[in-house]
Amino acid sequence: MSSAPFSRRGFLAGIGGVGAASLLGACATGSDDSVGAASSTLTLQSSLSDPDPKAALTKVVEGYGKTPVTLNTIAIESFRAQLPTYLNSGNPPDVLTWYAGSVARDYASKGFLLDVSDLWTGSGACANFSPALKELSTADGKQIFVPTNYYWWGVFYRKSAFQEWGVQVPTTWDEFIAVCKTIKSKGVAPISMGTGSTPWVASGWFDYLNLRINGAEFHRELLAGKHSFDGPEVKTVMDHYRQLVEYIDPKGRSYSWQDAVTPLTSKKAGMYLIGAFITSGVPSDAVDDLDFFRVPIIDPSVPVAEEAPTDGYFASAKSKNTAGAKELLSYLASAPAQQQFIQLAKSSNLPTSQAVDTTTFAPLVQKGIKLLNESKAITQFFNRDSSDELQTTADTALTKFLDKPGDVNKILAEWQASAKKVLGS
Amino acid sequence: MTSVTAPPRRRRAGLRAVPKVVWLFLLIPALVEVGMVFWPAVNSFYLSLTEWNGLGAAQPVGLDNFKNLFADEIFRGALWNNVIWAVGFGGLSVLGGLALAVALNRPRRGVGLYRSAIYLPMVFSLAVTGLFWRVQYQPDGTINTLLGAIGLESVERQWLADPDTALYAVLIAAVWRQVGYVMVLYLAGLKSTDPTLDDAAAVDGAGAWQRFRFVTWPQLRGVNTVVFAVTVIDSLRTFDIVWAMTQGGPYHSSELLSTYMFQQGFTFLNLGYASAIAVVIFVLALIFIITYLVRATKEEIA
Numbered sequence: 001m002s003s004a005p006f007s008r009r010g011f012l013a014g015i016g017g018v019g020a021a022s023l024l025g026a027c028a029t030g031s032d033d034s035v036g037a038a039s040s041t042l043t044l045q046s047s048l049s050d051p052d053p054k055a056a057l058t059k060v061v062e063g064y065g066k067t068p069v070t071l072n073t074i075a076i077e078s079f080r081a082q083l084p085t086y087l088n089s090g091n092p093p094d095v096l097t098w099y100a101g102s103v104a105r106d107y108a109s110k111g112f113l114l115d116v117s118d119l120w121t122g123s124g125a126c127a128n129f130s131p132a133l134k135e136l137s138t139a140d141g142k143q144i145f146v147p148t149n150y151y152w153w154g155v156f157y158r159k160s161a162f163q164e165w166g167v168q169v170p171t172t173w174d175e176f177i178a179v180c181k182t183i184k185s186k187g188v189a190p191i192s193m194g195t196g197s198t199p200w201v202a203s204g205w206f207d208y209l210n211l212r213i214n215g216a217e218f219h220r221e222l223l224a225g226k227h228s229f230d231g232p233e234v235k236t237v238m239d240h241y242r243q244l245v246e247y248i249d250p251k252g253r254s255y256s257w258q259d260a261v262t263p264l265t266s267k268k269a270g271m272y273l274i275g276a277f278i279t280s281g282v283p284s285d286a287v288d289d290l291d292f293f294r295v296p297i298i299d300p301s302v303p304v305a306e307e308a309p310t311d312g313y314f315a316s317a318k319s320k321n322t323a324g325a326k327e328l329l330s331y332l333a334s335a336p337a338q339q340q341f342i343q344l345a346k347s348s349n350l351p352t353s354q355a356v357d358t359t360t361f362a363p364l365v366q367k368g369i370k371l372l373n374e375s376k377a378i379t380q381f382f383n384r385d386s387s388d389e390l391q392t393t394a395d396t397a398l399t400k401f402l403d404k405p406g407d408v409n410k411i412l413a414e415w416q417a418s419a420k421k422v423l424g425s
Numbered sequence: 426m427t428s429v430t431a432p433p434r435r436r437r438a439g440l441r442a443v444p445k446v447v448w449l450f451l452l453i454p455a456l457v458e459v460g461m462v463f464w465p466a467v468n469s470f471y472l473s474l475t476e477w478n479g480l481g482a483a484q485p486v487g488l489d490n491f492k493n494l495f496a497d498e499i500f501r502g503a504l505w506n507n508v509i510w511a512v513g514f515g516g517l518s519v520l521g522g523l524a525l526a527v528a529l530n531r532p533r534r535g536v537g538l539y540r541s542a543i544y545l546p547m548v549f550s551l552a553v554t555g556l557f558w559r560v561q562y563q564p565d566g567t568i569n570t571l572l573g574a575i576g577l578e579s580v581e582r583q584w585l586a587d588p589d590t591a592l593y594a595v596l597i598a599a600v601w602r603q604v605g606y607v608m609v610l611y612l613a614g615l616k617s618t619d620p621t622l623d624d625a626a627a628v629d630g631a632g633a634w635q636r637f638r639f640v641t642w643p644q645l646r647g648v649n650t651v652v653f654a655v656t657v658i659d660s661l662r663t664f665d666i667v668w669a670m671t672q673g674g675p676y677h678s679s680e681l682l683s684t685y686m687f688q689q690g691f692t693f694l695n696l697g698y699a700s701a702i703a704v705v706i707f708v709l710a711l712i713f714i715i716t717y718l719v720r721a722t723k724e725e726i727a
Binding site for chain 2: 077080081084085087088110112196197199250251253254259387388389392395396399400403
């Protein structure tokens with residue numbers, strides 16, 4: 001969930017984080033006394049502290065009979081800050097929640113993550129996962145990550161509202177702009193976007209426009225620092241972004257992503273490019289009316305790419321019980337555990353295991369599965385494909401751009417300078 | 426002179442009389458203090474001279490972190506914001522607190538109610554204060570609605586999303602909470618002033634302002650030291666309310682040293698760089714407090 005780390009920042013988990021961090025730091029240095037206990041009990045360190053996912057994981061872990069498992073839930077802020085300490089300590093947690101992407105690869109390259117390649121071959125728990133997921137979980141030729149669920153991004157809207165306004169789902173950029181124009185003429189903000197306390201939402205459009213115009217390959221390379229943010233390719237992206245600015249609800253600048261869902265559900269805004277986690281913020285009576293469409297195609301010659309942030313688990317290389325950790329990972333990746341978790345967590349996430357029966361899932365979710373199956377390339381999200389530090393350079397640049405679209409060249413030059421500093425270090 | 430040299434001698438005699446067990450009991454908290462407070466603090470000084478992301482050993486880089494800091498525009502912006510914050514937060518909460526204390530000093534009907542009402546925000550944590558004010562500052566929130574109701578639509582804006590107003594909007598929320606605290610400190614100070622001096626000055630024909638400036642104010646010197654120290658420390662360590670309301674945004678316009686340090690340290694894991702910011706905060710606090718204390722003691726001796 002690219003949403004979770006950021007949204008919860010607003011709730012000051014951070015403050016607790018500082019305290020917890022120093023305490024945990026103290027523990028980590030003096031933890032060799034529990035070495036004996038580690039082999040009999042497995043520790044699962046979880047950052048899923050929202051009530052529903054937390055309850056779901058607790059239930060799933062209770063269903064694991066082989067080894068007793070201690071589930072530690074820690075707010076994402078402290079979890080992120082302490083992750084190196086966890087992995088580096090003498091007696092680390094055996095299995096940890098995390099997400100696929102560059103951060104996991106970074107830890108893998110330092111040798112902190114357990115090689116779980118055997119789960120991906122033969123009759124391993126991940127053997128039937130898609131090749132795209134396998135590639136995503138691979139670092140230096142080894143698999144180090146076990147993805148268990150993922151979600152899609154799309155332009156969400158209310159079916160009844162589109163009917164009222166007499167607009168059709170657009171498939172091309174020109175159609176999309178025309179829809180925006182029509183909706184605006186009805187006195188409704190065409191696009192909702194909460195970039196106040198969650199400025200990362202602004203990267204959604206940036207990612208997608210870049211994927212549609214320059215393609216997934218270029219996008220990944222850009223985030224890896226191989227291209228310049230003030231180059232001609234990104235300028236084209238920003239030209240398109242600029243066409244959207246007049247249609248974006250200006251009040252969104254004060255909203256969090258959750259706040260910005262309200263105008264959409266009350267039909268004061270038309271559309272919202274956001275992840276499938278939006279369903280958790282929509283009242284139950286409006287969920288059935290909620291639908292989404294693929295971000296319109298701009299250049300038909302560019303292979304269609306979608307964002308599908310993937311969550312899952314990895315294990316610590318220093319685990320005292322690597323066999324036990326792998327068995328726990330296999331259990332968490334198994335179809336029944338995935339299904340149980342997704343349903344109890346009340347999320348619209350998709351299972352990574354193809355053995356999960358998805359026919360009972362909501363029609364919206366089935367449409368999401370279809371969307372991803374039809375796409376040629378999968379990306380994660382800006383922060384997951386790069387780093388949280390590069391994400392803040394994007395936040396600064398894009399929110400500034402939304403305020404002053406005329407300064408785009410200056411903003412992109414600044415973005416490139418700060419990105420270079422982050423990528424250089 | 427004898428009175429100056431005598432007490433230490435007496436104290437030394439006292440030291441010898443302390444039983445050994447007491448020393449042992451004192452040693453335990455002292456060790457805890459050194460281990461849990463001073464040692465980590467000294468460590469952060471060391472870390473500020475290194476590059477460390479929490480993995481493996483820290484790489485010593487000399488003064489590079491500090492050089493980078495002063496070339497870092499966000500840091501300089503945060504430093505400047507901290508100056509605005511210290512002056513605004515300190516000035517407004519002291520002026521407001523003092524004015525309220527003077528106004529509510531005399532016993533009157535219902536004065537207790539006013540005092541409690543003004544002190545009430547202090548019982549909320551800064552995080553709650555931040556959330557509360559964030560709602561007021563929403564585009565359709567109370568503040569804009571009020572402005573619209575009295576015909577000031579042109580003043581309405583997105584207070585927290587506008588880089589020109591974000592810092593001040595947070596500042597007002599922080600002062601709203603702090604003013605009650607400062608008021609209580611001054612009320613306590615005013616209670617210890619001598620009312621007969623005030624009466625005497627009034628009999629001599631001194632006006633209200635003259636009585637306050639030349640009779641009451643000099644008697645508040647002790648409280649002033651406390652208020653100054655508390656306010657400077659509070660303003661330098663301000664973090665939670667900014668984090669709750671803007672997280673330093675939009676685009677770093679309300680960034681303070683503390684929020685920038687938190688972001689660098691705990692979000693990006695640039696622990697060396699974050700420690701360097703922490704050292705700057707520490708030095709600033711020290712400079713303020715020491716200069717003030719030195720001046721205050723000098724005045725007292727004179």
